[in-house]
Amino acid sequence: ANIRATMDSNYYGTLAMIRAFAPALARNGGGAILNVLSVTAWSTVDGNTAYAAAKSAEWGLTNGVRVELARQGTQVTSLVPGLIRTDTLLEFARNAGIELPEEQMNDPADLARLALDGLEAGEVEILDQMGADAKAALTGPPVALSL
Known part of the structure; x- marks a missing residue:
């Protein structure tokens, strides 16, 4: 159930938002969509496979x-960051016993x-930088994400 919820939120949720807003962007002559991904799209750490x-x-x-969507004048961009200082990430790291590098x-x-x-x-x-690496x-x- 947790794995399905992760996919529903990150993949199907993104798809639903695009389907909801793309027609409005087309009617307005285009615009931009920014999808927030993660460095885990390209690498992962142990215990994070469903999210990756x-x-x-x-x-x-x-x-x-x-x-x-290019033909309707809509720019679609992905933001692919590494570690973001959020409560969710800090809690995950605490629970997994991972020490995150503050400088990253x-x-x-x-x-x-x-x-x-x-x-x-x-x-x-x-x-x-972590995304570029x-x-x-x-x-x-394939290699695991180096923290």
């Missing part, structure tokens, strides 16, 4: 929708600025 699979599916969805944690306000700057620049993927690692064998 959901974010991977959301990445595939984002890439497909980007192509489909994104402040949510800084990440929002990064996302807005990336949207304005027309980027298709907006990555922090994870994407670059896709050219090699």
